Amino acid sequence: MKPLPIIIALLVSAFLYLMVFERDRLLDFASTAPEQPVAQTLQPAELQAVTPATDPVRLVTVVAINSVAQTVNSAVLLRGRTEAARQVNVMAETSGKVISSPLRKGAYIEAGQTLCQLDPGTRQSRLNEAVARQIEANARLPEANARTMGAEASLAEARISENAARRLNISGYASQTRAASAKAALQAALAGVESAKAAVISAKASGQAAMASVAAIKKDIENLTITAPFAGLLETDSAELGALLQPGALCATIIQLDPIKLVGFAPETEVDRVTVGAMAGARLATGREVVGRVTFLSRSADPKTRTFRVEVEVPNTGLAIRDGQTVEIIVASDGASAHLLPQSSLTLNNNGDLGVRFVGKDSIVGFAPVxxxxxxxxxxxxxxxPNVIDVIVIGHEYVIKGVKVNATYREANQ
Structure with missing residues (x-):
């Protein structure tokens, strides 16, 4: 086996190790010139003070831009849905059969328009009876008052007689029996007054009870006509003809879509940038764009998502926006001072912080998180x-903080 491929593989492995794990040391070594041998020739002290002992250092060349901060409009992006401004299930408050033809869902309803009409049954007869009882009770009241006045007059006469009989008895001109009889008559007169007053109270109570009965029957008759509480659209058909409705039974569901609410949910990190009254724009899934204002910002976070409810009210003339559509909301916020940089200029430091490398004083590289x-x-x-900074846009991956570089500059828009 030839040793040359093994030697080449070892050299490549060593080079890769230095480039990956010893990169900072390798760059420091590459940016420093080799030491020169000390000249043997003696020089005057003044010349030695100004003459460097080494050659100029080889510096890494980078490209930087001079960036000046600008004020940009900051916005908060929320995702949510549309909601009807109002929605109500109109319920029956009394029992009865529906005698009106049903209104079909999708129909536009005016405020006060009849949705369901119920059969009155015998309610009118009961009302007439209650009115008659009220008239009778009211008629008994003057009679009871007259009886009270008569009883009070009899009481006054009985007191006079009792007083006279008692004095005569003391003087010896009347018997004790006569005085006792006068006293008994006085007690009877007092009882008569109390009875008459009780009759007045009873007459008043009967009148009030009859009045309450009349009012209750009239209210029950009014409840036979179920009307729309506000203008809007029918989301369901109204109750069918002949259906029997009990108190609490559904007559119809109405929704109001103009204006309509856009509901988004702001995370904890963004909620402080949202204010009530701020302008907001939104884009629906259909591509339609609308503009409105923030009308509500929740003070309590959702316990599951830890987000805060934000409501934006927008006009919906023509009712083109429906309830429950997906929407993206952009809420305007105060302007912020920021720099417009190429995305490629962002980098990470050894701690994993996102930022940029810049050329500082004396061409020394620095790092700033962003x-x-x-x-x-x-x-x-x-x-x-900072407001003004020289950001390295090319070569920032080959230098580290504290290294001196040779910086060239270009325009920010190049």
Whole structure:
């Protein structure tokens, strides 16, 4: 077996090891010139002070751009769905058979329009009876008041008689029996007054009960007509003709789509950038684009997703946007200072931090971590850098922090 292939393989393996595992040391070694032998010729002290003992260092050449920070409009991207502004299941509040023809789903309904009409049955007769009882109760009240006045007059007369009989008995001009009889008459008059007052209270209670009965029957008759609480679209057919509805039975479902709500969910890292009243744009899965404002931002996170509900209200003239469509929402936020850099200029340091290498003072390479704001066709917007910085865009993978380089510059848009 010839030794040459083995030797070549060993050399290649050693080279690959140096390039992968000892890259920093290899670059440091490559960027430093070999030491020169010290000249034997003696020189004056002044000349030795200004004459270098080595040749100029070989520097790695890199290409950099002078980047100046710009203010960019920052936005929060949310994904969600459309929701009807209002949706309600209109229920029956009384029992009865439907005597109206059903309205079909998809029909536009005005506020107050009849959805279901129920058979009144004997309710009108019961109302007439309750009204008659109310009239009778109201008629008994003046009679009870008159009886009360008569009882009070009898009480006053009985008090006078009892007082006179008692005095005469003390003076010896009337018997004790007469005084006792007058006292008994006074007690009877007091009982009569109390009875008359009780009759007044009973008459008033009967009147109020009759009034309440009349009001309840009238309300029950009003509930026979089930109307729409607001204008919107029927999401279901109304109850069929002849159907028996009980209290709580569904008559119809109405939704309001103008305006319509766009509901998104903001993560914890982005929620502070969303404010109520901020402008928002949205794109539906159909490609339709709409604009509105943020009307609600939840203060409580969803316990499962740890996201916060965001609602945007947009006009929906013509009702072209439906309930439940997928939507992407972009909420405007305050502008941020950022640099537009080529995406290829981003790199990682030894700790795995994303950032860029730049040319600092005395052409020494530095590293600065960045955060990505937005990716565009012109480049990537990053934050976290000084207002003015020389970012290395070519050769940054071959240098490390602290190395001196030979930097050439190009325009940022090249």
């Amino acid at each position: 955060s990505i704001l937005r990716d565009t066709t012109e480049g990537i917007w990053v934050a976290g850098l």
